[in-house]
Amino acid sequence: MHIDIITVLPELLESPFGHSIMKRAQEKGLLVVKTHALRQWAVNEYGQVDDYQYGGGAGMVLMCEPLVNAIEALSKERKYDGIIYLTPDGQTLQQSMANQLSMKENLLLICGHYKGIDQRIRDHYITREISIGDYVLSGGELAAAVLVDAIGRLLPGVLNNETSALTDSFQDNLLAPPVYTRPAEFKGWKIPDILLSGDLKK
Ligand code: 6GU
Numbered sequence: 001m002h003i004d005i006i007t008v009l010p011e012l013l014e015s016p017f018g019h020s021i022m023k024r025a026q027e028k029g030l031l032v033v034k035t036h037a038l039r040q041w042a043v044n045e046y047g048q049v050d051d052y053q054y055g056g057g058a059g060m061v062l063m064c065e066p067l068v069n070a071i072e073a074l075s076k077e078r079k080y081d082g083i084i085y086l087t088p089d090g091q092t093l094q095q096s097m098a099n100q101l102s103m104k105e106n107l108l109l110i111c112g113h114y115k116g117i118d119q120r121i122r123d124h125y126i127t128r129e130i131s132i133g134d135y136v137l138s139g140g141e142l143a144a145a146v147l148v149d150a151i152g153r154l155l156p157g158v159l160n161n162e163t164s165a166l167t168d169s170f171q172d173n174l175l176a177p178p179v180y181t182r183p184a185e186f187k188g189w190k191i192p193d194i195l196l197s198g199d200l201k202k
Contacts (some may be wrong), residue, residue, distance in 0.1 A: 001155055002032045005144050007111040008071050010035040016145035025158040043064040059115030067121045082127045083108045086140030089127030102154035111140030
């Protein structure tokens with residue numbers, strides 16, 4: 001799977017995919033994540049990508065032109081199965097949505113910032129709007145990181161048996177049981193006897 005991310009803050013997305021399972025998924029060639037700084041499509045030499053909103057009101061809005069140029073440039077490289085805008089007023093991310101998206105080949109994620117992006121981009125390019133919960137973040141980057149992690153770990157071959165997604169708490173809508181590791185007693189706190197019984201089924 002190939003995921004492109006357009007952002008005004010590529011630095012914010014350097015670390016989330018550089019460790020653990022996301023790192024391994026990329027090393028195995030199962031996942032490619034590329035961030036693209038929106039500023040390379042700025043409208044002037046000052047690197048401008050945002051402007052005041054019509055009608056007044058506080059906060060800047062990401063402009064049409066840099067976003068259109070970014071989307072068009074990246075769309076020449078590959079055909080996207082979805083152009084997703086991360087926004088707090090989008091559809092709330094759920095496991096079923098992650099499952100569905102993990103079956104796509106190419107995704108383009110757009111991170112909003114400040115007051116968001118010009119509505120015309122949403123009207124003409126965005127195929128899906130996703131939120132990661134009912135609270136407001138400063139930008140879509142952290143939400144994009146959450147989405148990519150949720151999708152990436154589902155790609156066939158990314159997880160091994162031990163970490164299989166099929167036993168995840170939310171995969172079957174059941175809560176996972178509590179887990180313990182050695183020692184069997186710590187500070188007088190004992191693990192449940194049944195775990196020491198040697199009976200795997202129980
Ligand atoms: Cl996708 N973006 C922002 N800015 N805030 C959020 C969010 C997204 N999801 C929950 N809060």
